[in-house]
Amino acid sequence: MVFLTIANLIRCRGPDEFWRKRKIFRLAAHYIGRRRNCYSVAVRNVHHALVYATKARRLKKQDMKDLWDTRISAACEQHNITAFSMREGLERSNILLDRKSLSDLAAWEPKTFQCLAAVASRKLHLDGFIDGTDQKAPTGKNLNLDNVILDDWLKEKK
Incomplete structure (x- = not known):
């Protein structure tokens, strides 16, 4: 494009605006109607979507923690121990497993759990x-610990 006067060069918005708008339109490409074609509408909807996406990442992490805790507490109740007692006992035994690992063991490896x-x-x-934290007693079966030889190992870790 050839500009004959400096005034026409100043009035030209240049490539910056094109790429700025293109970025918004690419994010709004899957919308319907004016939300995808009109810049002023598209920019509002894209900003709302980005805010929701940011919140959703945090909520997804919280949902996964809740799911893991639910699985662990359900499996602990089957074995007549509270989830807090289970974590405390494992920590005292120097078995350091996080929520996700315990949850996977509870769901897929019940004998290991x-x-x-x-x-x-x-x-x-x-x-x-x-355990004085839980007032509700577990309703699961008592564990048969006769065939588990743990006493020597647990006493030496003390």
Whole structure:
């Protein structure tokens, strides 16, 4: 484009505006109607969508934590131990597993989770720990700890 006067050059908005608008229109490409074609409408809707996407990332993390806690507490109730006691017993036994790992074990490896519950229960019994946080007693079956040889290992870790 050839400008004969400096006034025409100043009035030209240049490539910056084109690329700025193009970025918004690309984000609004899947919208319907004026929300995708009209810049002033598209920019509002894109900004709203970006705000919701930012909030959703935090909510997704919180939802996953809630799901993991629900799975752990349900599996602990089956083995007659509270989730707090389970975590405390595992921590005292130097078994450091996070929520996600315990949740996966509870869902996909029930025998492994049962052994972890037995280890936690035995360690809390040896330490004389009393769980006063949960007023609701678990309704699961009592663990048969006769065939689990843990006493020597748990006593040496003390």
